[in-house]
Amino acid sequence: CPRSRRPGRGPLPPLALPHPAMTGLTFGDTRLGQRVIGNKVTGGYEMPEGWVDSAPAPTWSGKTTQDKTCVLLLMQPDKALDLKPSQCPTRTYIRDFKKTEELVEVLQKLSVEDLQALMGVGKKIAKSHLERFQNFQRFPAKQACLMLGGEALAAADFSGGEQRFADAHLRIASGLYGLLRPFDDVKPVRDVPMGGRLSTKRGSTVVAFWADSLTKQLAKDAQELARRDGEKVLLVACLTDEYWAAVQASVLPSCVELVRLSFLGATEEQVRRARGLFARHVVQKRACDLEGLQDFSHDDWDFDRLTSREAKLVFRWDGDASGACAPKLGKKGTACDPGYHSSGTSGAEEEDGAETARGRSQSAPPRERSRSRSRGRSRTPVREGRRR
Numbered sequence: 170c171p172r173s174r175r176p177g178r179g180p181l182p183p184l185a186l187p188h189p190a191m192t193g194l195t196f197g198d199t200r201l202g203q204r205v206i207g208n209k210v211t212g213g214y215e216m217p218e219g220w221v222d223s224a225p226a227p228t229w230s231g232k233t234t235q236d237k238t239c240v241l242l243l244m245q246p247d248k249a250l251d252l253k254p255s256q257c258p259t260r261t262y263i264r265d266f267k268k269t270e271e272l273v274e275v276l277q278k279l280s281v282e283d284l285q286a287l288m289g290v291g292k293k294i295a296k297s298h299l300e301r302f303q304n305f306q307r308f309p310a311k312q313a314c315l316m317l318g319g320e321a322l323a324a325a326d327f328s329g330g331e332q333r334f335a336d337a338h339l340r341i342a343s344g345l346y347g348l349l350r351p352f353d354d355v356k357p358v359r360d361v362p363m364g365g366r367l368s369t370k371r372g373s374t375v376v377a378f379w380a381d382s383l384t385k386q387l388a389k390d391a392q393e394l395a396r397r398d399g400e401k402v403l404l405v406a407c408l409t410d411e412y413w414a415a416v417q418a419s420v421l422p423s424c425v426e427l428v429r430l431s432f433l434g435a436t437e438e439q440v441r442r443a444r445g446l447f448a449r450h451v452v453q454k455r456a457c458d459l460e461g462l463q464d465f466s467h468d469d470w471d472f473d474r475l476t477s478r479e480a481k482l483v484f485r486w487d488g489d490a491s492g493a494c495a496p497k498l499g500k501k502g503t504a505c506d507p508g509y510h511s512s513g514t515s516g517a518e519e520e521d522g523a524e525t526a527r528g529r530s531q532s533a534p535p536r537e538r539s540r541s542r543s544r545g546r547s548r549t550p551v552r553e554g555r556r557r
Contacts, residue, residue: 247319321445
């Protein structure tokens with residue numbers, strides 16, 4: 170006679186609907202099936218062949234899903250030139266040099282007075298720059314981040330890895346060259362202010378001359394970076410409104426998310442220096458997201474978390490009183506205004522031939538004088554009386 174079936178043999182009843190005899194037990198879904206909760210049966214088990222798990226397998230890994238991001242920082246040229254010979258072997262070439270040549274041809278025909286008004290410099294510097302534009306091709310070239318990057322960026326001491334990161338993630342918006350990569354060769358002339366008025370075949374301003382081509386090249390670089398390093402590109406606008414006007418933000422690709430920077434409470438000189446320090450931070454820390462941008466730390470600047478948002482990061486001056494801006498009421502475009510930008514300096518402020526090697530020594534005396542004036546004001550009897 171056939172053997173009777175022993176208990177435990179044969180297919181088990183589906184556990185998705187508990188058997189009436191098993192009332193009082195609590196079942197929980199697992200990746201492989203169900204198990205009893207509050208019992209010694211704590212591990213998952215392999216489901217018999219042919220069974221279907223009605224509960225979908227969990228997909229949450231415990232972390233919030235987020236697009237992978239990378240950073241593309243857009244800065245502007247510093248107004249002081251570094252004319253020291255370059256020791257860096259890395260060199261690239263300007264991608265839109267034909268338009269630069271077209272612009273130089275227009276600049277060569279200007280008078281000293283017209284160039285002085287355009288660049289906002291003294292007559293001596295305007296005269297020497299007119300000579301440089303007229304002999305533009307003869308001057309030796311140097312990498313943009315070294316010539317125009319400024320003392321705060323200090324690109325000369327970048328390591329090999331930092332140079333490669335900067336080449337992919339750092340761009341310079343220029344009124345003379347368009348969109349520069351950090352190691353593009355440039356000539357020893359100051360940048361043409363993006364907000365200047367200059368009549369060309371493309372319009373009556375420098376912005377009109379560059380707007381289309383600069384934005385197209387920026388969009389192309391952002392798309393290439395997105396394909397290589399992340400799904401989203403955080404375009405960090407580390408520049409003034411004058412230079413940002415050359416970017417047509419509305420036509421940038423969908424992979425680009427804009428992040429504006431605001432440095433508040435300091436003089437124009439300190440704000441300009443802060444932009445260079447921030448760019449250096451991005452390169453050295455390989456910043457790739459908002460947290461990396463917010464981590465910018467400097468003794469003179471604090472991140473203002475209360476007023477910042479994803480599209481705008483705010484940093485406030487926390488340095489010496491000599492670097493703080495004095496409020497000026499009733500004047501538009503003062504040094505306190507984060508969008509304020511001085512196109513150049515007066516002829517008496519710095520001589521033309523050595524804008525570079527002695528930049529620090531020349532800028533120190535004005536700071537000392539302003540500091541002494543501020544101390545003098547703080548000692549006035551009126552203020553002392555108010556303090557009491």
